[in-house]
Amino acid sequence: MDIVLETKNIRKEYGSRGNSFIAIDNLNLEVKRxxxxxxxxxxGAGKTTLLNILSTIDKPSSGEVLYNxxxxxxxxNKDLSLFRRDNVGFIFQDFNLIDSMTIEDNIALPLSLSNVDTKTIINKTKELSIFLGIETQLKKYPYELSGGQKQRVAAARAMITNPTIxxxxxxxxxxxxxxxxxxxxxxIKMNRELNTTIIMVTxxxxxxxYxxxxxxxKDGKIHARLDKDNNRKEFFNRIIDLLANIGGGNNELL
Incomplete structure (x- = not known):
């Protein structure tokens, strides 16, 4: 598989000398399509900082972030904004939907801002809403939907530009x-059927x-990695065990 995102020795430091904090410490990773x-x-492990750097919201103090x-x-900044628009989709905890716009318009917003033609916008919005099971909600407003439905709207909005990640x-x-x-x-459906690359902080x-x-x-570094072997229940138990070890300061997994 192609490597779509790679970091090389990224480091993020806040503050000044003598009073600084290292949030990300020479971290390397590869994300495949x-x-x-x-x-x-x-x-405090650096999860949000790493997500912000990977998603182009923030920049590292040093190191490289490579997309393709x-x-x-x-x-x-101008070039980065255009790059983010075309390559990055976001799903936030609090949905970030616009209450004064219909569900249809919320989903279509990224394409509307890019001046995509109306027919394409309508077709892509309908296609994604069917895929995510919200096609009957398109004329409603966010306040009329459940939390789960709102998050599926957010997922559709994130997907509508066919982002890299x-x-x-x-x-x-x-x-x-x-x-x-x-x-x-x-x-999972997005990932498997549309081959969508997803990075989730949780x-x-x-x-x-999942x-x-x-x-x-841990402390801005990759402490450990787990790979699923198709058994989600067993994977869940392995996650629990590793989280307990990290929280307890067990360094045997390094």
Missing amino acids: GDFLGIMGPS DKNIVNMK VFADEPTGALDSKSSQELLEYL HDAFAAS CEKILFL
């Missing part, structure tokens, strides 16, 4: 258990068990 990657770790072998770190930041954090499971099943072992592989961060 079609990966469903989870990122976990204790509070192109280093984006030194891009000018979809980033999901605690996507089940505001959902009940039933809605969480439904959303995760749809993420603190929830249940959500993480990923194909997980990176565990």
Whole structure:
């Protein structure tokens, strides 16, 4: 499989000399097309910082971030904004839908901002809404939908530009258990049927068990990695065990 995203010795440091904090410490990773990657770790491990750097929201203090072998770190802000628009999709914990717009318009917004023709927008919006089971909700407004439905709208919006990678930041954090499971099943569907590359940050072992592989961060470094062997229940138990070890300061997994 193609490597679509790679980091080389990225480091993120906040503050100044004598009073600085290293959030990401010379971290290297590769993401292949079609990966469903989870990122976990204790509070302060660097999960959000890493997600922000990978998704182009933030820049590392040093190192390289490569999308399809192109280093984006030194891009000018205008070029980076265009790159983000075309290559990155986001699913946020709190949905980030616009309450004054219909579901249809929320999904279509990224294409509308890119001046895509109306016929293409309508067709792609309909296609994704059917795929994600929200086609009957298109004329409604966000306040009329359940949390799970809103998150599927967010997923459709993230997908509509055919991004290189979809980033999901605690996507089940505001959902009940039933809605969480439904959303995760749809993420798997996106990953397997559309070959969507997904990177998901989560603190929830249940959500993480839907990923194909997980990176565990600790002190800004990759502490361990787990790969699924097609048994989600067994994978869940392995995740729980590893999280307990990390939380307890067990270094045997390094």
